[in-house]
Amino acid sequence: MPEFKKGALEVLRQPLEDGTVSISRSLVTLSYPADFMLVAAMNPCPCGYLTDERHTCTCAPNVIQNYRGRISGPLLDRIDLQVEVPAVPYSDLKATRGTTDSATMRQRIARTREVQRLRYAALPIHTNAELTGSALEKHCHLGEAEHAFLGSAVKNLGLSARAYTRILRIARTIADLSESPNLTAAHLAEAINYRSMDRAQHV
Ligand SMILES: [Zn+2]
Structure with a gap:
């Protein structure tokens, strides 16, 4: 790039x-x-x-x-997703343990897209990535503890308002992938983890 x-x-x-x-x-x-x-x-x-x-x-x-x-x-x-990809050691080149095959991954994604399609059936959007305004607030609603968690992460890492919104949308997708109706601190933490370059600038 x-x-x-x-x-x-x-x-x-x-x-x-x-x-x-x-x-x-x-x-x-x-x-x-x-x-x-x-x-x-x-x-x-x-x-x-x-x-x-x-x-x-x-x-x-x-x-x-x-x-x-x-x-x-x-x-x-x-x-949205900034991921550091370390060099693969020779011993791991042929390892397949712990990986998900493409067919299984495809099924999970299709299921998650369907969850979003049904959720936004009455709105002019199809995916979490398009959430804005009141729809974002409604579908990415945070409990008090989750709010405090995200607030302190954004403050400590110096993330922008735009990054905040994007973290909420990504957390919604992570929650959908695990078929969870609510956003938890774990979903938020994983979404924050995908901003490795924003974070690197502030560490
Ligand atoms: Zn160098």
């Missing part, structure tokens, strides 16, 4: 937020639908070895900072 020019990355912000893209020319501005899923990858540093225990990173701290700085805070804010 950091190999793209910063300007090219920054224009992703509007479609990521609104699902539309506006193109302005001298006389007219046109809006087009641009609802898409962004899947992107980057190395932890330019040499790629910063988090790899088997190699030594050769990047100077300012080089790492510049590299990571190419992904701006506002862009990062709009990425």
Whole structure:
């Protein structure tokens, strides 16, 4: 991802937020639908070895900072799931224990999509990702303890209001995957865990 020019990355912000893209020319501005899923990858540093225990990173701290700085805070804010993927040791390359096969995963996802389809049947939305305003409050309702938990996490990690909303939607999906009607602290903690790059900036 950091190999793209910063300007090219920054224009992703509007479609990521609104699902539309506006193109302005001298006389007219046109809006087009641009609802898409962004899947992107980057190395932890330019040499790629910063988090790899088997190699030594050769990047100077300012080089790492510049590299990571190419992904701006506002862009990062709009990425729901940020997951660090460690290098796989040779002994694990062929291991299949503890993994879920694609067919089982597909079934779980289809079931979870169906839960959302039924829940939002009376609304002009289909998924948790589209929840806003009163619908967000209703379907991502938090008990007092869960509210306090999320509040302190957002404060301690310096997360934005946008990140807060996105954490609620992701927690709703995690709860749906485990067929839980209520959002618990465990669902919230898992959703917060998926913001590893926002968190890294504040640790
Ligand atoms: Zn490095």
